[in-house]
Every structure is written in C-alpha cells, then in structure tokens.
Amino acid sequence: MQFFWWGYHIISLTQEVNGDEAYVSRRLGMIMGEAAVFVSIIGIGAFYVIRSFYKEISLSKRQKNFSLSVTHELKTPIASTRLFAETLLNRKELSEEKKQSSLNKIVQEQDRLQQLVDKILLASSIGGSNQKLSIKPIALKEFVNSIIDSNSYYKNIENNIETSLILNFDDFYMTSVFQNLLDNARKYSSEDQSIIIQTKMDSSYLYLSFLDKGIGVPDKEKTKIFEQFYRVEDEDIRSSKGTGLGLYLVNEIVKMHGAKIYCQNNTPEGSIFTIQFKLENVKKSSASHS
Numbered sequence: 596m597q598f599f600w601w602g603y604h605i606i607s608l609t610q611e612v613n614g615d616e617a618y619v620s621r622r623l624g625m626i627m628g629e630a631a632v633f634v635s636i637i638g639i640g641a642f643y644v645i646r647s648f649y650k651e652i653s654l655s656k657r658q659k660n661f662s663l664s665v666t667h668e669l670k671t672p673i674a675s676t677r678l679f680a681e682t683l684l685n686r687k688e689l690s691e692e693k694k695q696s697s698l699n700k701i702v703q704e705q706d707r708l709q710q711l712v713d714k715i716l717l718a719s720s721i722g723g724s725n726q727k728l729s730i731k732p733i734a735l736k737e738f739v740n741s742i743i744d745s746n747s748y749y750k751n752i753e754n755n756i757e758t759s760l761i762l763n764f765d766d767f768y769m770t771s772v773f774q775n776l777l778d779n780a781r782k783y784s785s786e787d788q789s790i791i792i793q794t795k796m797d798s799s800y801l802y803l804s805f806l807d808k809g810i811g812v813p814d815k816e817k818t819k820i821f822e823q824f825y826r827v828e829d830e831d832i833r834s835s836k837g838t839g840l841g842l843y844l845v846n847e848i849v850k851m852h853g854a855k856i857y858c859q860n861n862t863p864e865g866s867i868f869t870i871q872f873k874l875e876n877v878k879k880s881s882a883s884h885s
C-alpha cells in the first residue's frame with residue numbers, strides 16, 4: 596500500500612515538474628524521508644522476527660536434546676539397579692565380595708538418580724518470585740571441604756581457598772553451585788588431572804575460581820553454556836552424560852546472591868570458572884592462616 600502511495604505521489608509530482616520547483620523538491624524530500632523511515636521500520640521488524648525465529652529453533656533443539664538426555668539418564672540407572680538387584684535375588688551362591696559390590700553399585704546408581712531429580716526440581720522452582728534465600732556467614736574453605744568429602748567422585752582436588760574467609764551465602768543453594776562446578780570439572784577432565792579451587796581478592800571483589808585441565812570450552816560457547824539445556828555439541832555426537840541444566844542453575848543461583856560467574860581458558864588447557872562476589876559479603880576471621 597505504502598509503495599502504491601509513493602508511486603501515486605511521484606507520478607503526480609512528475610506532472611507538476613514544470614510547476615513550482617521548490618515545492619516539487621520539498622515533496623520529493625518528504626517522500627524520501629517517509630520511505631527511509633518505512634524501510635528502516637521494516638528492516639528492524641524483520642531483524643527481530645528472524646532473531647526470535649532462530650532463538651525458538653535453538654530452544655526447541657535444546658529442549659529435544661534435554662528430553663533425549665533425561666530419558667537416557669533416567670533409563671540407565673533404573674535398568675542397571677534392576678539388573679544388580681535381580682543378580683542378588685537369583686544368584687544366591689555369589690561371594691560376599693560380589694554381593695557387596697552389587698549393593699554399592701545400586702546405591703551409586705540411586706545417588707545419580709537422586710541428583711538428577713534434585714536438579715530438575717531445582718531448575719523448575721528457581722527464578723520464581725517467592726524464592727527466599729537464607730543467607731548466613733559461612734567459613735568458605737571448610738564448607739567446600741565438606742562438599743569434597745561428601746562424594747568419592749571428587750578426587751584429586753586441591754582446595755587452596757584462603758582459610759580465614761567468611762562469606763555470606765545460602766548454604767543449600769551454594770552447595771548445588773559448588774557440586775555442579777566440581778561435577779563438570781571432574782566430568783570434562785580425566786581423573787589424574789587435578790582440579791584447583793582458589794580465591795583472590797581486589798579492592799571490590801572476591802574471586803572464587805575452579806580450575807581444571809580438561810577439554811576446555813570453545814570461546815564462542817563461553818556464555819552460551821549458562822543457558823538452560825545448552826550443551827556443547829549435539830546429543831547425537833556427544834558421549835558424556837548430562838542435561839545442560841547444571842550451569843544454568845549455577846548462574847541463576849549466583850545471580851540470586853548478587854554475584855557473577857564467567858568462564859575463561861586455563862593454561863595450557865582446560866577451563867576456569869570464576870564466581871565474583873561483592874566484597875560487602877566477605878569477612879576475614881581473625882584466626883587467619885591460609
């Protein structure tokens with residue numbers, strides 16, 4: 596319609612071309628201005644439509660990958676615990692040692708299931724308006740040590756956090772943050788590669804970093820990995836277990852604490868995940884030895 600309108604104006608202007616030159620050029624200027632605004636609006640609109648189209652496609656792909664991986668993550672422990680339980684039931688002649696090992700496997704698989712269910716429940720509740728944090732001052736190094744000791748999977752970890760640091764946070768939510776970062780550091784590196792946890796401070800922030808020597812995160816993925824369901828590579832070609840929920844939860848919880856998290860390259864290889872806490876949440880106890 597707009598193009599017809601301009602066509603009409605231009606035709607009628609050409610009929611007036613022998614008339615008032617100043618009037619014709621004023622009208623032409625007006626038509627050109629109108630056209631520029633119109634084309635820019637269409638351009639901006641098209642940009643947003645295309646952008647949200649690609650966002651939708653990428654979200655639906657991530658959701659599909661999430662369903663695939665959750666199905667896999669649920670099926671595997673269910674099938675293997677059943678297998679171990681059946682073996683225990685049907686093969687009475689098994690040695691005590693074998694029975695013990697099957698029972699341990701069942702407990703491990705149940706723990707995995709529990710972790711997955713907890714993650715999904717936390718992800719569905721997080722970000723809600725009635726999210727209440729119970730913030731209290733906690734000795735950071737001891738807190739991280741208790742998490743490391745709680746799971747035999749957390750091997751080869753150096754906790755170099757300064758001993759005197761007391762940080763204000765919600766222990767329930769922050770446990771999930773530290774567990775997810777340690778799970779990833781362990782999952783994406785080999786067991787013999789050590790993981791280092793360290794702190795640094797400047798005049799405004801406390802930086803708590805988790806350094807691993809694993810496969811690393813490509814630069815173009817460094818911010819995307821914090822999106823919900825996002826996993827590097829496609830489900831069909833990836834071999835590691837996961838749901839793409841861990842870092843999403845980590846990022847949301849860190850934000851709830853008024854802090855920030857980012858990912859950098861470690862040298863010569865691996866990644867560094869750093870949480871940047873405001874200094875107003877940090878205290879140093881007087882018994883200071885790092």
Ligand code: ADP
Pocket residue numbers: 775779780783807809810811812820825826827828836837838839840841842843866
């Ligand atoms: P998940 O590990 O379940 O896939 P996350 O949200 O925890 O989901 O992580 C998202 C993606 O970020 C992972 O799929 C992985 O590709 C990448 N990633 C996370 N932590 C690390 C790490 N320490 N080293 C290398 N890649 C990582």
